[in-house]
Amino acid sequence: MAVIIKVVGGVVALLMVAVIGVVALVLVDDAQADEMSDGGGGLRGVPAEFRPWILQASKDCKEPGLTPSLLAAQLYQESKFKTSVREATSRTGAQGPAQFMPGTWATWGRDADGNGAASPWDIGDAVMAQGRMMCSLLGQAKHSGYSGDVRALALAGYNAGWQRVEQFHGVPPKSFANGETYNYVQIILSTMPRFEGPGLVEITGSGDGPDAVRKAATRIGTPYAWGGGGPAGPSTGFCDGTSGYLNGKCSASTTTGFDCSSLVQYSYWPDLKLPRTAAAQYGATSDHAVSRHDLKVGDLLFWSHGNSSGSIYHVALYAGDGNVIQAPRTGRNVELAPLTSAMPESDYYGATRP
Known part of the structure; x- marks a missing residue:
């Protein structure tokens, strides 16, 4: 039989991802992520106030690609989980932790947390709207006929609008918008593992x-x-x-x-x-x-x-x-x-x- 090598002791795997692109795009900061509370449900490394909404948004979507780790990595890329007007307002006018433009919010925003107002600044409202929009985009990507990862296509649609995905028949290239959308997609997909916790499947036992x-x-x-x-x-x-x-x-x-x-x-x-x-x-x-x-x-x-x-x-x-x-x-x-x-x-x- 072929030999299986059993590794004794701890092994630390380092994943280095080099991203060339727009300076304004950010990678996950390990120190900050480690300070955030970890937990089950297929998710770790997010603030406690975001966790239930991310898990719910993922659960509500029938598209399997909308995992908690994808939503978390996208939220971190959009706002680093910031919720204040000063820290979570972009130079183009996008608002809140999920960075919705007012016109887009009018389509996807709901009063998810039941406080009487639908606001892109409320964590529950923002994350659930993000989930609804991404779920719809994943469905469009799946039926579009365009090649490539449906998650990449959906993320590109979230960042640049689905019309740009249609224009390029896929994720816009580096030449579009100085690579902003291209790098947005690559960074989120590469940083998803940081937010992957114990799986959504309940597994008992050890070994x-x-x-x-x-x-x-x-x-x-x-x-x-x-x-x-x-x-x-x-x-x-x-x-x-x-x-x-x-x-x-x-x-x-x-x-x-x-x-x-x-x-x-x-x-x-x-x-x-x-x-x-x-x-x-x-x-x-x-x-x-x-x-x-x-x-x-x-x-x-x-x-x-x-x-x-x-x-x-x-x-x-x-x-x-x-x-x-x-x-x-x-x-x-x-x-x-x-x-x-x-x-x-x-x-x-x-x-x-x-």
Whole structure:
């Protein structure tokens, strides 16, 4: 069998993101973020007064891409969670923690906190309006036919207006507005991990398996990209002549995400260094086969064409209660799904325990 390397002791992973663009754009300040209260619900590093509204806005949206960490990273980019008139009024007249222009607020603003007034300065009103607008933009992005990450398209629409996304058939390039929108999108997507807390899926227990599933759960909503992703997180993939295509076009090369095995590899890394492909992951763990009736959180589940280990084509993580976390296929996102319908039932091959 292939060798799995078990790392003993703590490993600190440093992610350095270099962004070239407009000076006015800001990156998350680690010291300040660490001072903010952390907590569950798939979210950390935000002020306590923002947390319930971010979680509610994410829950209310049926688009899986609107995760709490995306909303939090966007709010930080817009205002650093500031709420005063002096600190949260832009030079162009945008107002409040979610930076709404008055005309846009007239469309999306509601009295979410029930205090009798709909105000872009009220945290609840602002965050829920941000969520409604982003949810709508994600829906537009999904049905637009434009290539790339739907979250990037939605963020570009929030920053520059959807008409600019239509104009450029995607995220406006660096040449547009001195790169403001382009860099706005890149910064928010790259800083999302700072705000990712324990997953939205309730996972009990401790150890490699539950820890891996908690980590995987923070990626629910991330797009599928054939050949994309790895230990460091999501990345663009590639097309191989058969896989990675959507509506006749190579989607993987312009989509930042995971495929099934890279999600599993990412989830266990660095404590358990699994190989890259589903077949190799089966080969590395097959000496610890598990009956379907004895599954535990974190077990690996495999599907095969022709009931052969040489034809394994899919792997998922068992999340408990008959569910799996998986990156299913091109055009879909990382999801929580029932084991019985995650893939064709007749293709189920078996399970192993890393």
